[in-house]
Amino acid sequence: MHGELQFEDVIREHQGFVFRTLVRLTGSREHVEDLAQEVFLRLYRGLESFRGDAKMTTYLYRITLNVAQDEWKRRKKEQSHTSFDDPDEGWEDRLPGTGGDAEEILSSRQRMAGLERALGELSEVERQVIVMFHQEELTYEKIAEVLSLPLNTVRTHLHRGRKKLKERLREGRTACAMTA
Amino acid sequence: MRDDGVNCENLQKTLRDGNEPRKDESAHLEDCDACMEVWLSLALDTKPEVRIPTDFAARVAAMAPRRQKQPIIHTQRHWGLAAAMAVVTVLLMVCFRGPAPVNSWIGPVFLFLVTGEIAALALWLGPRWMRR
Numbered sequence: 001m002h003g004e005l006q007f008e009d010v011i012r013e014h015q016g017f018v019f020r021t022l023v024r025l026t027g028s029r030e031h032v033e034d035l036a037q038e039v040f041l042r043l044y045r046g047l048e049s050f051r052g053d054a055k056m057t058t059y060l061y062r063i064t065l066n067v068a069q070d071e072w073k074r075r076k077k078e079q080s081h082t083s084f085d086d087p088d089e090g091w092e093d094r095l096p097g098t099g100g101d102a103e104e105i106l107s108s109r110q111r112m113a114g115l116e117r118a119l120g121e122l123s124e125v126e127r128q129v130i131v132m133f134h135q136e137e138l139t140y141e142k143i144a145e146v147l148s149l150p151l152n153t154v155r156t157h158l159h160r161g162r163k164k165l166k167e168r169l170r171e172g173r174t175a176c177a178m179t180a
Numbered sequence: 181m182r183d184d185g186v187n188c189e190n191l192q193k194t195l196r197d198g199n200e201p202r203k204d205e206s207a208h209l210e211d212c213d214a215c216m217e218v219w220l221s222l223a224l225d226t227k228p229e230v231r232i233p234t235d236f237a238a239r240v241a242a243m244a245p246r247r248q249k250q251p252i253i254h255t256q257r258h259w260g261l262a263a264a265m266a267v268v269t270v271l272l273m274v275c276f277r278g279p280a281p282v283n284s285w286i287g288p289v290f291l292f293l294v295t296g297e298i299a300a301l302a303l304w305l306g307p308r309w310m311r312r
Contacts (some may be wrong), residue, residue, distance in 0.1 A: 007241045007244055041244060108200050115224075
């Protein structure tokens with residue numbers, strides 16, 4: 001890696017992954033650009049020690065997860081989970097399809113907001129595994145490498161995380177029905 | 181098919197096609213594990229749309245501190261050390277060659293070389309130590 005131009009190419013190539021992962025792991029689009037910038041500047045500082053692209057992407061994934069984790073902790077401290085309290089932020093942009101009437105769309109939005117809330121209630125590692133596996137389509141092996149975990153532990157976290165999500169979604173629905 | 185009248189296969193197809201489930205299908209979705217599994221996978225697989233400024237990469241690349249080339253350090257060659265080692269090697273070879281005759285020139289030459297070497301070292305290192 002030499003020069004500004006090549007580094008710009010690296011950013012261009014990976015910026016989608018970084019932005020998406022940060023949005024989903026922090027549960028908000030707030031400050032995502034600043035966080036992504038922090039990720040790439042940290043990557044730049046560590047670039048000299050990399051020769052192969054595979055190692056660099058693993059490092060980039062790790063930095064992204066660490067930055068998201070720091071942000072998550074910071075927000076928890078401040079207790080300002082704005083996106084979780086506000087179902088209009090985040091998930092609505094990726095609702096599949098456009099068909100259906102207003103009530104159906106609203107129901108779908110509520111379900112998506114519930115999923116986002118449930119994701120936020122998972123443990124850090126479960127959330128990371130779920131996002132990397134589903135959203136970024138990384139293999140178990142790659143996730144294990146990024147998180148420095150055994151393969152079976154990654155599988156367990158994924159299974160447990162999904163199970164918790166379903167439970168939380170059902171609990172959320174019951175809570176909604178009770179308050180309605 | 182459960183007793184709520186919703187066909188699981190049809191609902192799962194609706195979800196896979198990216199269409200919104202009807203109200204009764206939504207209610208079914210939350211009770212049926214297989215349908216919920218499909219919805220959950222689809223929801224998690226969906227990549228969030230993010231708006232990345234077009235100049236983001238250029239801006240961040242410009243912010244990265246420029247790497248300075250490592251200064252080339254010219255290390256001095258240790259000619260003195262090499263010469264000393266060569267002389268000592270020669271002397272050791274001469275000394276251990278075998279028993280020397282009584283009136284041998286080896287002794288004075290050895291003494292002369294060792295003295296000369298010490299003097300040379302003193303001349304070579306002396307000024308450096310003085311400068312410190």
